[in-house]
Amino acid sequence: MSPNQCQWVRQPLPSGPPTSIAFAADCLQSQVFFNRGATEGLVFAIPVGQGPHPLLWKVDFTTSTAKPVDLKGLPGADGKQGLHAPSVVSVGFDAQGAVVALISDEYQDRKPEKDAQGSFLLFEGKRYPVPPPEFPEDEGWPGLALAYRWEAGGWKRVEIKGTRYRAANAPELNALEINASLVVQQAPSSDISSEEQAPKSVAKKLDATVKKVAPGMWMYVPTPNGILYYRAVREGEDDYFASAPIRWDKGGKLVELAGLGATPGNQLAFQLQQGLLLIRVKGETQLAEVFDSRSKQKLISVKDVRLSRLWPLPAKP
Structure with a gap:
């Protein structure tokens, strides 16, 4: 395959001819996800470098087709990077089969607001508390975690939380409650216990x-x-x-x-x-x-x- 082409292949077991679904992205930069019934999938590609924007396809395994999903309207979907830019980090299916996108916005050089109740970030006029670091000497960065769901042909924000990134035990995107409803993706494990x-x-x-x-x-x-x-x-x-x-x-x-x-x-x-x-x-x-x-x-x-x-x-x- 060329650097801009990849295939998702299904191989029957114990034997049988494979079927494949092609999409225009580099395999090394692509992630795959299944829905709850294993009837649909997602291919999420994050190109490396400044400018290229992330790509998303929804896969129908019954017809072996992949159709692009427009990411327009999501923060970070334009491919901009840097200290002030949010980014689409991951996608998935919720228990009802809807497509969900998770977005991180790290405030690497932006200071949170503070009051008697603690640190917080303002977003669209609303206040979102930032959890304190577990280890004061390893604060990481404050930021926002956002979740959007594809509804009626467009993206709708369904959750936003203040969080902390790049520190020991930082909650990062795990601060979002919607994570509990996303379909767990099983994969080979290399963990050694x-x-x-x-x-x-x-x-x-x-x-x-x-x-x-x-x-x-x-x-x-x-x-x-x-x-x-x-x-x-x-x-x-x-x-x-x-x-x-x-x-x-x-x-x-x-x-x-x-x-x-x-x-x-x-x-x-x-x-x-x-x-x-x-x-x-x-x-x-x-x-x-x-x-x-x-x-x-x-x-x-x-x-x-x-x-x-x-x-x-x-x-x-």
Whole structure:
């Protein structure tokens, strides 16, 4: 694909011909979102640099089409950047299926007003309190968080809150109550939790089975059909990333994932859904590989995928 073209591809599992939806944006600058029933999606692209404005498409998966959504009327939709410019940060669907846009407006060099009740910002003649910083030595910047909903062919502001940006534990856009109604977007996780470190007895067995592993520690991912062990590789003094080798506990035996395209040093992320395991591989070649956790067999491997996730299940009524 060219830098200004990208495709959203749906690959049936365990096999079948893929379908794709094209849109005119760089894949590296694009985000994708599903609605509650997985019947519609959004593609949100934020071009890099001064001037280019963000782009939004609404995707109909039943017809495999993508139609542009006009962002005109939203603060920050004109592409202006700088200390005084708001920006469209994210989009999504609410529980009713309406499209929502979230906008940040950081007051990096603008001072808030103050009175006996604390700091506040004025917007269109109304007063919006700014929460105090959690750590006084790390204040960040005050600002506004705004939410707009697409209604009757136009954008309607539905919420605005004073907030704080770029500080430890700053609420930022999380100050908006509408976040609780947005459809959660599941994706592969690369998080490493100390609570999922392999027991010493298992780690010893893995060390005996797998030779010449990189410095790090053995971790595990619980699945409905057995435990998956992987190597957490040290990156820096305290940072780790998930990597190969991988072993699956199959009836007490530690077996390899047949056909796994990852090699030691590749960064991995995992997503589980109804017996399917998606492994996102980030290395010289980016892969999306799906395994059946019951049979431990690989169903498919797709190359050159920037963002991969399992297709969401339809929401229960």
